[in-house]
Amino acid sequence: MNNKNQALSRLKRVLLQDKVHSYEGFLRVIKGDIYTLMSCYMTVKEPIDIDFDVDEEGDCNFCIRVRASNLKSPKTMI
Amino acid sequence: MARKIVLTSGKGGVGKTSISASLGISLANRNNRCLIIDADVGLNNLDVVMGVENQLVYDMADVISGKCTISNALIQDKYNAGLYILPSSHAFNDVQVSAAEFRSLIYRLEDSFDFILIDCPAGIDVGFHRAVSGADEAIVVTTPHISAIRDGDKVLSMLASYGLNSISVIVNRVRGDLVLQGNMMSAEDIAKVLRYPLIGVVPEDDNLTIYSQLGRIGLNAHQSRIAVDLIADNILSGKTRLYDPTLRYKGLIGKLKMWLEKSI
Ligand SMILES: Nc1ncnc2c1ncn2[C@@H]1O[C@H](COP(=O)(O)OP(=O)(O)OP(=O)(O)O)[C@@H](O)[C@H]1O
Numbered sequence: 001m002n003n004k005n006q007a008l009s010r011l012k013r014v015l016l017q018d019k020v021h022s023y024e025g026f027l028r029v030i031k032g033d034i035y036t037l038m039s040c041y042m043t044v045k046e047p048i049d050i051d052f053d054v055d056e057e058g059d060c061n062f063c064i065r066v067r068a069s070n071l072k073s074p075k076t077m078i
Numbered sequence: 079m080a081r082k083i084v085l086t087s088g089k090g091g092v093g094k095t096s097i098s099a100s101l102g103i104s105l106a107n108r109n110n111r112c113l114i115i116d117a118d119v120g121l122n123n124l125d126v127v128m129g130v131e132n133q134l135v136y137d138m139a140d141v142i143s144g145k146c147t148i149s150n151a152l153i154q155d156k157y158n159a160g161l162y163i164l165p166s167s168h169a170f171n172d173v174q175v176s177a178a179e180f181r182s183l184i185y186r187l188e189d190s191f192d193f194i195l196i197d198c199p200a201g202i203d204v205g206f207h208r209a210v211s212g213a214d215e216a217i218v219v220t221t222p223h224i225s226a227i228r229d230g231d232k233v234l235s236m237l238a239s240y241g242l243n244s245i246s247v248i249v250n251r252v253r254g255d256l257v258l259q260g261n262m263m264s265a266e267d268i269a270k271v272l273r274y275p276l277i278g279v280v281p282e283d284d285n286l287t288i289y290s291q292l293g294r295i296g297l298n299a300h301q302s303r304i305a306v307d308l309i310a311d312n313i314l315s316g317k318t319r320l321y322d323p324t325l326r327y328k329g330l331i332g333k334l335k336m337w338l339e340k341s342i
Pocket residue numbers: 087089090091092093094095096097118123198199200250251252280281282283284286287288290302
């Protein structure tokens with residue numbers, strides 16, 4: 001990535017951080033909520049990996065990676 | 079009735095005053111009656127950039143407090159009969175000019191001009207609010223530096239609540255050679271991130287500094303002059319023709335120029 005592109009992605013991140021106040025804190029809260037939600041359906045094995053970027057329309061594209069085991073069948077959940 | 083355009087930025091020193099002065103000159107050169115108001119109360123600079131500091135007797139605060147008439151305070155440009163400057167006070171306490179007083183001063187002036195340009199102070203406090211409340215259009219000036227763009231972004235989100243007719247962006251001090259080398263974000267990249275239309279691109283231009291310190295900002299046909307003329311055309315026509323700062327570094331001669339500038 002050339003310097004211009006690095007500056008651009010840094011700029012996007014800085015602006016995003018300003019909007020969500022604390023980028024790291026924002027991700028931590030979301031991760032916690034996703035963990036709680038997904039744990040209802042499976043055993044989440046590793047720390048949830050989450051990242052997001054802003055596209056040209058200003059929409060956020062989230063990329064969430066979760067490793068899990070022991071998927072619960074809907075039957076056992078009822 | 080005048081179109082009232084505020085030039086603002088958030089961050090200081092990005093070129094609001096230089097561009098307000100140059101744009102006022104360009105608009106007046108196109109046969110528009112134009113007034114530039116220095117809304118940087120207490121930290122006035124427009125008079126120096128325009129080279130009229132020795133004509134300053136009364137200022138905006140004197141008009142508001144009733145010490146003089148509006149026409150006493152307006153300074154006509156030396157070179158262009160259609161261009162006027164309303165200086166701000168260097169001594170007046172900032173908070174003493176309220177947004178309402180500023181707005182009513184502009185109402186009294188708007189029938190006499192085609193354009194009123196408001197040179198906003200840096201920051202996002204009372205001075206920003208006062209300047210913006212007198213306008214119906216805003217141009218946010220930024221440079222290609224992250225700190226300036228970041229402040230510009232904050233200002234843009236604040237402007238959204240003012241009910242303005244239009245909000246656009248000027249990217250100032252763009253280095254065409256650095257953009258071509260992939261070392262600087264282009265104005266188009268920046269506008270895309272900010273998600274507001276680009277109305278102008280102004281190159282880094284030593285002549286702007288040289289002639290503004292001499293108070294002769296409008297007298298020379300340098301690169302930034304060409305860029306600001308295009309902005310004036312865009313404001314008048316609603317079209318968007320932008321200065322390309324990379325152009326002079328393209329082709330064989332351009333590459334040679336870039337190499338020479340780099341090696342000096
Ligand atoms: N395109 C440019 N190329 C080179 N120098 C520039 C350019 N634009 C502005 N400058 C220089 O940058 C300095 C700051 O410009 P200016 O006073 O217009 O900024 P400002 O945004 O009005 O600052 P403030 O926030 O303090 O009011 C000046 O010395 C000016 O000559």
